Amino acid sequence: MGKPTINFLRIWIFLIPFQVFSQNIGRVGLEGSRGFVIAHSSDLIPVSQTNPYGLKGSYQVLKTDQKNWEACNCFHYLGIGFSYHNFDSPDILGAAFSLSGSFEPILWQHKKWVLGLESGMGVSYLTRFYDSETNPSNTFFSAPISFLMFVAPHLEYSLTPEWTLQLALNYNHISNGGQKKPNKGMNYPMLSFGIYHYLNSVELPNHSKQPLERELVFFGEISYTNKNSEWAEKRKPSLALTGGAYKSITGINALGLGVELNRDFSFDGEDGISNDLMPAPFISHHFLFGRVDFSQRMSLYAHKPNGYNDYLFYQRYILQYQVWENLGLGIGLKAHGHVAENIEFRLGWKF
Known part of the structure; x- marks a missing residue:
């Protein structure tokens, strides 16, 4: 050994x-x-x-x-x-x-x-x-x-x-x-x-489940990460604002859609700040376990600055916990296929 x-x-x-x-x-x-x-x-x-x-x-x-x-x-x-x-x-x-x-x-x-x-x-x-x-x-x-x-x-x-x-x-x-x-x-x-x-054995009690929420749930999020890139000599922030909605289809599954607006400050384009903004509509699936939401999103780059990357789509994998009635805290991973780009912190609000 x-x-x-x-x-x-x-x-x-x-x-x-x-x-x-x-x-x-x-x-x-x-x-x-x-x-x-x-x-x-x-x-x-x-x-x-x-x-x-x-x-x-x-x-x-x-x-x-x-x-x-x-x-x-x-x-x-x-x-x-x-x-x-x-x-x-x-x-x-x-x-x-x-x-x-x-x-x-x-x-x-x-x-x-x-x-x-x-x-x-x-x-x-x-x-x-x-x-x-x-x-x-x-x-x-x-x-x-x-x-x-x-x-x-x-x-x-x-x-x-x-x-x-x-x-x-x-x-x-x-x-x-x-x-x-x-x-x-x-x-x-x-x-x-x-x-x-x-280490011990306890019989599981019978607890009643919360009723299934059939209405649309609207949410907003902000995410932040500090990343290194090939364009910058030191780490710079990347921020994103997100808005969307989802609807439960079973006790633990929901489907949704939304749009994200991202600004990556590690990339300094030559065409001005407005051209560096990257809007991206997405579809999503959510595993809902009470206060826990594990979502997977597929996003489309509707626009990105020249030279940013060669990808058309990207994914986000987000684990979020609802700390209060409307406020959620979480962590996410952005990836292009199997290639991870960055891990980020997220703050969310349900309306």
Whole structure:
């Protein structure tokens, strides 16, 4: 057993709390995984022919009271995890040590089977990254500290009340959020197999769901990020104003549309400020879990300044939490296909 694995197990054991409150369900998990790297541009193909593998330890808590149920109209786990992913290329890609927080609603359960959808974000320490002289091939990562985002459907089977097996399909993304170039970011799916040990057992109560909102929900948002680019010598802000609406079609799904107006100050065009404004209509899908809104948007560049980029469309992936009745705070990722551009902070208001 190598040193990374031994250190991983030590940290995982250290993170396990020593007690769980009786009204909560606590569990610890350990999983192994293996996958592949998506080569989202031609120059990445030579360094993408690897099969990453790794370990992850986690601790999660499910609170059974009505207040926590109303946060997403479902029972859900909140947790912390530590993972070690080796990219199977020690000289070029190295490995990632990541600490992350997670949210996992229970979507379905029947007898011994449970289906959940875990998503999370965190910070990764990368052992190998881009260097123009010593590591020019690794354009996935440009800094030792980067951001991790992931989503993972989980299928769980109970062996006993204390022990369960779990199978998961993880989609992982690591990038520095546009803080330093090159920033192509790495997308790597992994198949995971592991176990959970439940620290206590509590019967889930019956809570009533909030009625489905059938009316249109109108919203406005402002987003901010501080990004590095090929046009500027230092980081400069990028701001966007967004307006839109969505309508629920099922208990957790909604469809919507809107328009975004973006100004990227890291790009200084030659035709004046008005020409640098980038309007973009979009369509969206929303996963709605009470106060939590995870939306995916497909946007069209209706206009952009000459030389900005060669893309026609872009996506935004936004996780937002409604902190008060109308006010929401969140974080988003802008991407062109599989290529991440930047991570941003968002402030939203529902009308």
